[in-house]
Amino acid sequence: MAPDKLHTDILDNLQTAILLVDTDLSVSYINTAAEALLDVSGNRVLGEPISQLFTEVDNDQASLLDAINNISAFTKREAHLLLSNGQTITVDCAVSPIIEHDVTTSLVMEIQPLDRLLRISREEGLLSSQQNSQTLIRGLAHEIKNPLGGLRGAAQLLAKELPSEELKDYTNIIIEEADRLSNLVDSMLGSNKLLDLQALNIHEVLERVKSLVDAETGSQIKVARDYDPSIPEIEGDKERLIQAILNIVRNAMQALMAEANPESMITLKTRTLRQFTIGTHCHRLVCRIDITDNGPGIAKAIRETIFLPMVSGRADGTGLGLSIAQSIINHHHGLIECDSEPGNTTFSIFIPLPV
CATH class of the missing domain: 3.30.450.20 (PAS domain)
Structure with a gap:
């Protein structure tokens, strides 16, 4: 009927x-x-x-x-x-x-x-979590760096009073460790410099990242490209975008090299999306960058928290790479999402395009 x-x-x-x-x-x-x-x-x-x-x-x-x-x-x-x-x-x-x-x-x-509603809700939670963690880190940084400065200064004064160079080895350790902790806090905070925005082709950024990966791996890992040449120029800070994308690609590279799979591959893909919502704002045109690898995937226990500082899937990882990458893309009014399963992990970067 x-x-x-x-x-x-x-x-x-x-x-x-x-x-x-x-x-x-x-x-x-x-x-x-x-x-x-x-x-x-x-x-x-x-x-x-x-x-x-x-x-x-x-x-x-x-x-x-x-x-x-x-x-x-x-x-x-x-x-x-x-x-x-x-x-x-x-x-x-x-x-x-x-x-x-x-x-x-x-x-x-x-x-x-519901896909769009669920994604928007997930993005809002991700952005809120990122903002909350940054606020917490800034508060902790203030509380940590002040005593570190005093500790370092006291060690320097003590070193001047010590009669033996051998004893100064101990004060040098205090100074070096204070500097290391201070640098770690600075890394967690990210750069305080304003973005150097300029019109740029996103593929120039990706090609620079590819060349760095090829140099670091000796071309042991194949990097495939699937670009949409029609994507217009974006407004971005080239060096910061290289850093953000390189942090993601390096994670994939390290996971693949640990697995030692001769078929290891990273794919860089670009597309445009229309009427796409990031957070609560709908953009007429968005650049999407997919970074996909065929490695072991991200452990389920940390998938929901990988963009938070100090969360890492590697024993020797600092847990800062993805947090810094997310912060850089956030400053470009964009967002990074991740979908992972064994053999297929994709980090998707969304950056609004000027219209």
Whole structure:
């Protein structure tokens, strides 16, 4: 049973994805929002089984059949749908039966996409966590550096009073360790210099990073490139962006070299995104940089905290590289996200483009 022209016009102007499914689970109507969400053409899917549009991950169609047979509505929260194009989306799905003479004649499916909302919520949490950690670090830095300065000064004065050069070795250790701790705190704080913004091609930054990685590894790790040459110039600080991206690539490089896999590869990929939200602000055009490696992946226990200072997956790591990278990209009004599983780890950098 398909809706008439008036109802079709109304449904096609809704932002909610609407599907009408017959009792044999074939599609009798799909509105414009559903076509866009499921990436299908309405004319081609009418009369086709709904399984041709999507399947629910880790589930079957029993719930739809129950709704038909038992004349009952249901709602599924955060359902994962595998689309015909291979993409997986997260949605809220409400199913309601249409009843005539106490018999279900069709089902109405209302599908609300959650991926964007979940991502925005995750980004807001990430940005808030980054800001909170920076505030905490600045407070700790003040409390640490003041006594360190006094400690260093006292050691210098003591060294002048010591009669033996051998005894001065001990004061030199105090001075060197005080300097080391001070430098560590400065690294955690990041640079206080203002960004040197200029129009630049992001691929120049990536090529510089690639050349540094090739030099450090002796070209043992293959670095593949998948660039979109149509990306316009961004407003950025070239040296800071090189540092941020190099910190990420070096992490991947070190993970791959530890694994000693002859098929090790890092891929640098660039694309543009339209109407993309970073935090709470929607940007008309965004540059996306993906840094992907086929290494062992990031340990699940630290995936949610890898951008916080002093969090590292390596025993000899300082845990500052990713925190500094995130801070640099934040200063460019952007964000870094990470998706990791064994054999496929991707760090995605999003930087707004001037329009």
